[in-house]
Amino acid sequence: MxxxxxxxxxxxxxxxxxxxxxxxxxxxxxxxxxxxxxxxxxxxxxxxxxxxxxxxxxxxxxxxxxxxxxKFARLGTNATATVPLSDTITPYLERLAAETGETVWFLVEERGKAIYLGHAEGEQGIKTEHFIGGRSPLHCHAGGKAILARLSEDRVTDIIETHGLPEITEHTITSRDALLEELERIREQGYAQNYSEQIEATRSVSAAIVVDDEVLGAISVGGPAHRLRGERFEDELPNQVMSTVNEIRLNHLYS
Known part of the structure; x- marks a missing residue:
């Protein structure tokens, strides 16, 4: 056949x-x-x-x-409109970018990959290879790991078996056991971090937006590793990201 x-x-x-x-x-x-x-x-x-x-x-x-x-502009607009939060997320991204001075992304999971659907840049925001509508593996950055950590074990297994764990940089997690251990840590602390796992010399912090056990996406703040370090990377940025995500979740839940 x-x-x-x-x-x-x-x-x-x-x-x-x-x-x-x-x-x-x-x-x-x-x-x-x-x-x-x-x-x-x-x-x-x-x-x-x-x-x-x-x-x-x-x-x-x-x-x-x-x-x-x-014609693709109409198709893309209509496709995006079907995604929860797509029509309300921008002000949150812009505010977080202004507060942190860094680059902020909103991403969702589709067919086991991360899709970038929202973006805002702070005063010090850096340009990367990402673009609206772009796709990437989930396992190699904070936003993807934040989403994976909130999916079911069966769904995570299916994604790994379908897409594998390709090495993007020398820091990318490529071991299934190591990734599962990382996802457990993310669930415990409530946010994910990326240590140059997708783009060399960059870091990011992300938290998933979960409403009624449904993962609606994740908010991620990223920048150069020399700025995202120490207390700022370990405490300040995670608190800012989680605060924004919690506000989004509550407003969506009770809107």
Missing amino acids: ANEREGSGTIGTLAKGLQIIEVIEEEQSATLTEVADRMGIARSTVHDHLTTLVELEYLIKNDGVYRLGL
């Missing part, structure tokens, strides 16, 4: 079309030849997909170069 994702039928065709969209999204723009070379498939096949996607307004073609159409 042909693989459904790569088969020659409708499902395989749909999969190729979506892969083409992802290639163009990653490259920001690309020619037919660039997409074909990147995917390793015939130019004629890519041409047919590109033509259809342009006709449906998912792609825009200018001088032989393809980019995403703004």
Whole structure:
């Protein structure tokens, strides 16, 4: 039986079309030849997909170069609107960023990965590789670990078995036993910390937002390791993050 994702039928065709969209999204723009070379498939096949996607307004073609159409803006907005807190989280992020002077993120879990959905920068906030809608493994940063710590044991096991524990930096937790021990510590203290496990020379503090046993996401404050250390990293930032998360939880619960 042909693989459904790569088969020659409708499902395989749909999969190729979506892969083409992802290639163009990653490259920001690309020619037919660039997409074909990147995917390793015939130019004629890519041409047919590109033509259809342009006709449906998912792609825009200018001088032989393809980019995403703004139709995705509507789709993205509508997808985000289905996420709890998406319409109320921004003021909390901005206030926490102003209080700490650092970069603040709101992230949620979807299909075992972290999705970045909200962002605010303080006066000293640093730029990183993260972006709205971006995805990353859960095990390699404070926000992801904060979420994992509040999921069921079966769900954590499923995520580990599905995605593994890839090494992102030399500090990333790659042992299942070590991660489970870390998650227990996070549950006990109420917040998670990241010691350059995703990006070298950076640290972060995060706490999960849990309402009626449902994990709605996590708030994370991150910055350079030389600023996030000592009492500030061990006490001040955790208290600020947990205070914000508690306020969000209460307002959502009784709104």
